[in-house]
Amino acid sequence: MNEIFTARGSVLIAGVTIDGSTVDIALDETGTIAAIGKDARKTIDADIVIDGSDRIAVPGLVNTHTHAAMSLLRGYADDMILQDWLSQKIWPLEAHLTGDDVYAGTRLACLEMIKSGTVAFNDMYFFMDRAAAAVDEMGMRATFAYGFIDLGMEEKREAEIKATETLIAHIKSLNNPRIQAAVGPHSVYTVSPEALSWCGDFAKEQNIGIHVHLSETEKEVVDCVAQFGKRPAVLLDEYGCLTPRTVAAHCCWLDEAECRLLGERGVTASHNPASNMKLAVNRAMPYHWLKQYGANIALGTDGCSSNNNLDLMEEMKFAALLQKFAWNSPTLLPANEALTMATAAGARALGTGPGTLTVGAPADIVLLDTRAVCNTPLFHADSNAVYACNGSAVMTVLCQGRILMHEREVPGEEEIVREAGDAALSLADRAEESS
Ligand SMILES: C[C@H]1O[C@@H](n2cnc3c(N)ncnc32)[C@H](O)[C@@H]1O
Ligand SMILES: [Zn+2]
Structure with a gap:
């Protein structure tokens, strides 16, 4: 070496x-x-x-939304509708994940991010103690949130609360300035109001950030309004989940009032253009409103199963192009702003320094x-x-x-690539056997 x-x-x-x-x-x-x-x-x-x-x-670039160990799922299921993709393909496979898988997948993700200029990332997944070990070895920075999903079931909620508490206690015990924790309510369509409320309170009590998916699809907004009588950002705000240390991924279907709300609360909107285009969420994050109302606008790749890589250099281009195309404005999101999103705005979101x-x-x-x-x-x-x-x-x-x-x-x-490739094949085999 x-x-x-x-x-x-x-x-x-x-x-x-x-x-x-x-x-x-x-x-x-x-x-x-x-x-x-x-x-x-x-x-x-x-x-x-x-x-x-x-x-x-x-x-150094900062990836503000990913599921790093999903590197193992690269190319496993493509070209599907988001809800089907998650419920028919991704979640059934993830049910077989082990801590060793997450360790191998996160090392592969770190390797890929380092090779494309990323030094820090915001991760939401499972077995995050193993992800943290991988990141520490690889020398990067990361913020880890356990992906909290209770699907409205009380028993599951108790288990998710426990998993969140355990992870945060573990990360705090590491006392490593490169490794931080956040609370990770997955979204308004997978987390009950009671649990959102717990997440908001717990993040405040622990003085840490929140990592959430927000307004990714139109269906999410329509269902949320039908069920709760309000839009997703308003619902999150009601439960204390919009703070200056909240990173809200996607933000595609926010209306103007929700953009103002994100600006007022100092929230970071993480734009994930490649994933949004691949899953055809059919609306680009309203960059112009978020900018107008002063939200912090950063960049993310999302997981390797919806991108399908972790190259933030590419993502800058996708962001600049998608915004121009979607909002019919060639002057929107110029190159220097794309770089700021990938650096200073990301660093502000994760508290890793000025990013300059x-x-x-x-x-x-x-x-x-x-x-x-x-x-x-x-x-x-x-x-x-x-x-x-x-x-x-x-x-x-x-x-x-x-x-x-x-x-x-x-x-x-070489070893990182080999071990991750083996882990991915074995994971897919186990899922296949049980289906
Ligand atoms: C943390 C959880 O989030 C899921 N996940 C991965 N990509 C997306 C996406 N684009 N939208 C919603 N959830 C996603 C992971 O598969 C995991 O189950
Ligand atoms: Zn995501």
């Missing part, structure tokens, strides 16, 4: 391009950006030097290849990053100053 992965200490990224100028970035031993500038190399006696020539530095390359910020840094075809010619770096490149232009990734990938090498890649 390249010794750059095991060395510890201060890091100098020498002669790298940021916003068109060539600078040095100096990182201290704690993984914080200590200096940026022409002569930053003079401020430290670096233990590790990374050559920044032919590289553009951008902040500034002194005092955590050293979550991605180096892109200026010699790649997608970066040639290089008129506008933001434009190329969003519209021309995908994750394969990412060469080096640092998280909290630790080098997770260098020159596209990630330690342990």
